[in-house]
Amino acid sequence: MDVSRRDFFHIAAALGIGLPTLGSAASTPKRADEVGLKDIYSFNARGNVTLLHICDMHAHIKPLYWREPSTLISAPNLTGTPGFLCGESFLKHYGMKGKTLDAYFDTHMNFDALAHKFGKMGGIAHMKTLINHIKKERGADNVMLLDSGDTWQGTGLALKTTGEAIVKAQNYLGVDVMVGHWEFTYGKTRVKELIEMLNATFISQNIIGDDSFADDFEELIFKPYTIQERGGAKIGIIGQSFPFTSTANPKEFTQGWSFGLRLDTLQTYVDKLRKEEKVDCVVVLSHDGFSVDQEVARQVKGIDFILSGHTHDPSPQPTVINGTVIVIAGSHGKYIGRLDIDIQNHRVKGYEYKLIPVAANLIPADPEGVDLVNSLYAPHEKEFSEVLGVTKNILYKRDTFHSPFDELINDAIIDTMDSDISFTPGYRWGTTVLGGDEITMDSVYDMTAITYPNVYTFELTGKHIRSLLEDIADNVFNPNPLYQQGGDMSRLGGVTYSIKISAPSGKRISNILVKGKPLDDNKTYKVSSWGGNLQNAGTNLRDSLTRPVYDVTASYIRRQKNVNIDGHSNVDILDYDCGCPRKGSKGC
């Protein structure tokens, strides 16, 4: 739904909205009827260099709704720390007020109501207007646009063009440097083709050859770093692609490449940039994940800034660890992070940061961007715009254990495959459909568009299911960030269970019920799953049932017409009282 500027101000006044600014730019929140574009642009400019940062766009070149999580549970030692903040705890941590434009972007609270008032988020045409404004203000030669990856995948358009449409969008935005994760799921050959089309430098210090008979055995696959001059300063940028790509996504796409954190070589490159290349500022462009990068800052010395990605966290203020400043810019094109750096005498003297919300109703669209989006979508418009049904309640993707859109997908799979249990992956990308809105084919692709989309149906014993759940839980709730992979818990259909997050590895899950009956360790269950590799653990794969998840989901919604998901979680958390606990607390 679009609202006019006048409506927006009227509504903003009713809600008492002010736009808080950060750091030394902070001032008394303005009266709502004064909030406008200049508040979004407002920035206490500093120094000679501006880094603009985007991450995890997941191919969303059009504005969308994206609701942040209402449940974000972690191991107790990490509870309420940046990366594990949501809702009220998020607002308290960052000193923000509710019902503001920023709160609408950063939290789930009052999302349905605020969405109708504030409208959509992101979109390249709106991002470009913001980028152009900043380049004009700072001088284009002093600005760099860095992309932390997960850009080429996440929509039907990305899938149908195997990433090409999104590379065109990046070139239009003017991306200068990028790293990757889901990018690699197009396969090695296509990745290299797309990098050829991309007007940016693709860097990664943590991907090396794994084929001991190849020339590149233990050699770098990409340039580990790039040195760029901006505002008279030499800036060294080291690339850190997703360290666990080969574990989290099918190995076949990156056969012969080895991923990993490689903090020892990261330290070597930091030292090399400082001592040999004599850079004035060291930046790590990362897809490690926000909590992993906080650990990186503890272990690697001499990094000035980490521009993080992967875990989709909005971070309105930087996190500083051992002198390293860490920022992350949300997801789905909702934000552009602006980092002004004051570099004097070959070192960083100071900085200023703002996470700028790309409010599509306030930032005018750049006409060139609108034309580009329209031309890229035109060949697919007929398929994507098909209305499959209408949802009574909001459908969203995030939350640690359960989300309504995943419940809908699991319902579709169980209904179609007649399986006992369905697993849907705990990805953090997708879309949000507001209650009462139509569900289009495009929305289904937003939730499911991957290069390995098949739903597999096979058999697993109860005992195996239990151990798989424990294994997945240990990836999500490991107290050591370096052993996490940054996703949420797999979503289960047909199953309810209880979980004690603080219990030791292998002992977290209890009271597993399948269709209301206790899981029998010795019984064989018919299981369907997609987006992972559970089928490799199973037996008696039913080849004849294998179908892409977007077809299964779309057909089901067409049959249902009216979708009614109540959003009630199938998981009972035993040791937390609420979804957004505060630091050191079990409650909110």
Added chain:
Amino acid sequence: MERRSFLKSFGAVAAVCSVGLPQIASADEAKKVVGPNEMSYDNAVAAITGGKPVTPSAKVVVSAPEIAENGAVVPVKVTVESPMTSKDYVKAIHVLASKNSNVRCANIYLTPANGEAYFGTRVKLGGTQDVVAIVEMSDGTFLSAKQNVKVTIGGCG
């Protein structure tokens, strides 16, 4: 046999051979020398040290991934800081996997002629566990270091 599967099967061997060490005992050979496959971790350590104390040391560095890309071939490198002179050298590097059914992965015996105490191989890990290096020095003391490696079916986004 296809080139790729050939390379896959022989990758581990290449990694070992490229180090060029004089003696390499595989896990199988170790088993024949020191006892049954099912030896517990503590017993395996005792078999190596003869009951002498083992001191964790920063001189020993075990490099292994935090999360295994493939539990069947986990790259492990061990380096020991040592002058490698006839008076002070590393006599042996033992690689153990704390929870494998056969915990002993490799026993590497060195002499000062090696020049450097460095060994790389790939080990198979049956599950999440520590990869441990126990190092015998020429003065008869034992040093150690370890790295936890998570073996998981994975899945996230």
